[in-house]
Amino acid sequence: MMEYVCELKNISKRFHTINNETKAIEDISFKVEKGEIVSIVGPSGCGKSTVLSILAGLEKPSGGEVVVNTSNIGFMFQKDQLYEWRSILKNCILGLEIQHKDTEENVNKVLKMLKKYGLYNFRNYYPRQLSGGMRQKAALARTLAIEPELLLLDEPFSALDYQTRLSVGNEVGEILRKEKISTILVTHDIPEAVSISDRVILLTERPAKIKKEYIMEFSMCEGERTPMKCRNTTEFGGYFREIWRDLDVSGK
Ligand SMILES: Nc1ncnc2c1ncn2[C@@H]1O[C@H](COP(=O)(O)OP(=O)(O)O)[C@@H](O)[C@H]1O
Ligand SMILES: [Mg+2]
The missing domain is CATH 3.40.50.300 (P-loop containing nucleotide triphosphate hydrolases)
Known part of the structure; x- marks a missing residue:
């Protein structure tokens, strides 16, 4: 049987403002x-x-x-939402901290992820010291840290x-x-x-x-897509x- 992670059934959405109604979804x-x-x-x-x-x-x-x-659920936006006063590593373990899951094992997983994304040497840097692409990868690492x-x-x-x-x-x-x-x-x-x-x-x-x-x-994709x-x-x-x-x- 097929397993589904989520389903929307006949969703509609109207937004109300003081003198207006916006029908966003039908x-x-x-x-x-x-x-x-x-x-x-x-x-x-x-x-x-x-x-x-x-x-x-x-x-x-x-x-x-x-x-x-x-x-x-992990959510990631257009803007990376990194906290400027936290180092990259501290940003990436934020979600784990909130869930009280910042164990040594989980932090090591994050460090491994930072290595994979080429961010390990920047783990103690602050977001403003990174390029846009690196920041976005850090934001992804943070989102994926909570698995x-x-x-x-x-x-x-x-x-x-x-x-x-x-x-x-x-x-x-x-x-x-x-x-x-x-x-x-x-x-x-x-x-x-x-x-x-x-x-x-x-x-x-x-x-x-x-x-x-x-x-x-x-069909042309050889090996892993x-x-x-x-x-x-x-x-x-x-x-x-x-x-x-x-x-x-x-x-x-
Ligand atoms: N919180 C809100 N209050 C009022 N109107 C909203 C709100 N959020 C979105 N809208 C309106 O709903 C419509 C759809 O918005 P959105 O989902 O952001 O579009 P998209 O992401 O496809 O660009 C837009 O007309 C937007 O102005
Ligand atoms: Mg949008």
Whole structure:
């Protein structure tokens, strides 16, 4: 039987301000399998972040049902949210500290992760001493330190310059797949979504509905699948064109 980490059933969301009502989401339903990487793409302002906030329990839906089969959720945003007065290592063990799980064993795991991300020699540095890409990797290390069963990423690479975004996106995509972390990635970067995900969900203009879903299968990927290998397949361009066409930014 298929195991799911979360499910949205007929979710809608309206925001109320003093003299206005914004309908952000209208009837969205989807499930995420354990270990699956799903991307959500759609026009700017359509309701993508709201979907993540509802899954994280930060916003209540106006209608529908949210099922999340874990309390261990990691959330990472566009801005890295590192604390400037804490060293990189201290930032990365913050979540463990809060959960009273900052044991020697767990701290050693974080140190190992920092080695893998090329941040070990910077563990005693402060965030301002690191580049944008390194900061974002540190933020990811902090998020993964609590070993989340569901990872929610809201445009995590969009503040990075193009080349850094490609390489960090590639490394992160590889890590998520190797460690089989169930992930929902919100991005406006279609090639990023195609290269990283198992499935891409395209939303309509606000109020967001699901316009279409795409399964990302790459037969040409030899050995372990990585975002960079996917970008070098013949299928890649086809997926990109299909989603780009359906996104229809021309508004016609
Ligand atoms: N807390 C809020 N209060 C009022 N309106 C909001 C709030 N959060 C989001 N919205 C509105 O809901 C719509 C969807 O926002 P959002 O989910 O952030 O879009 P996206 O992430 O796709 O760019 C926007 O029109 C936004 O202004
Ligand atoms: Mg957003």
